[in-house]
Amino acid sequence: MVRAPCCEKMGLKKGPWTHEEDQILVAYIQSYGHGNWRALPKQAGLLRCGKSCRLRWTNYLRPDIKRGNFSREEEDTIIKLHELLGNRWSAIAARLPGRTDNEIKNVWHTHLKKRLKQNPTNLDTTEQQMERRECELRLRRDPQTVNFPTQQNFDNSDYGAVSPPQSSSDISFAGTDSSAATTENCSMVNRDENLTELDENLWSEALSAGEATDTTASEAQFQFPISPAPLHEAFYAHDLYNDDNMDFWYNMLVQTSELPELPEF
DNA sequence: AAACGCGCCAACCGCTGTAGA
DNA sequence: TTCTACAGCGGTTGGCGCGTT
Secondary structure (H helix, E strand, C coil), X not given: CCCCCCCCCCCCCCCCXXXXXXXXXXXXXXXXXXXXXXXXXXXXXXXXXXXXXXXHHHHHHCCCCCCCCCCHHHHHHHHHHHHHHCXXXXXXXXXXXXXXXXXXXXXXXXXXXXXXXXXXCCCCCHHHHHHHHHHHHHHHHXXXXXXXXXXXXXXXXXXXXXXXXXXXXXXXXXXXXXXXXXXXXXXXXXXXXXXXXXXXXXXXXXXXXXXXXXXXXXXXXXXXXXXXXXXXXXXXXXXXCCHHHHHHHHHHHHHHCXXXXXXXX
């Protein structure tokens, strides 16, 4: 399908918006809404294309836009969500109320990438990384006893019910075995390697450690049997870019952390 | 004061997904 | 089933402001 660029028509303005244009757009949308972006500029009397109007509204004029610098908490959330979701800016923005995908994308490229470059293991100091690796080992030996002193946010014990994957093969982890997981950085790497064995081990450990007497992994709801901290560790240590598993893992994290909960990806 | 370089961010571009005819 | 129109998304760009020389 061939489509003419929307702003190619003569007379349509491009470039920065003026205050007057903003006022016209806001007044129109407040009165009539924005059912049809294509028709909106003509009806509102703007010499802009619908696409330009939509972007101006969603990225700047919308009343629920949060202004000002990003807080440290917001930046940390972006980093974590980017680890989980990749460059899916709109999905990340959906979890940061008042922030737009464009804004988050800009912050990522201008600030956070640099920050991660300076401290490539995300938010942790070297000492904290060692703690995390130690915990990774203990997670595999005795999942119920593990706690993560560097992850205060995940100390909440009220983590509720979650939906497990339909089978252990529904989960894929980075790394080839537990020793590899302890000697390599905990960020997500080596996603294409042979992962099945670790999947089986960790998931069955989790199941057997819990109280789930009649519960199987295929049931829709169950109490996740290990403490939230190792769950978080597993979450960040393993392959989460597999879309089939992402909802499951994200929901788990929501249950155990302070990530804002939203209905759908 | 002028020139230059760089970072930031608003806006644009082009592609994809989807609904409806 | 195919075609078309549209909204939405992620990548990219251009211009402005600020700091440095």
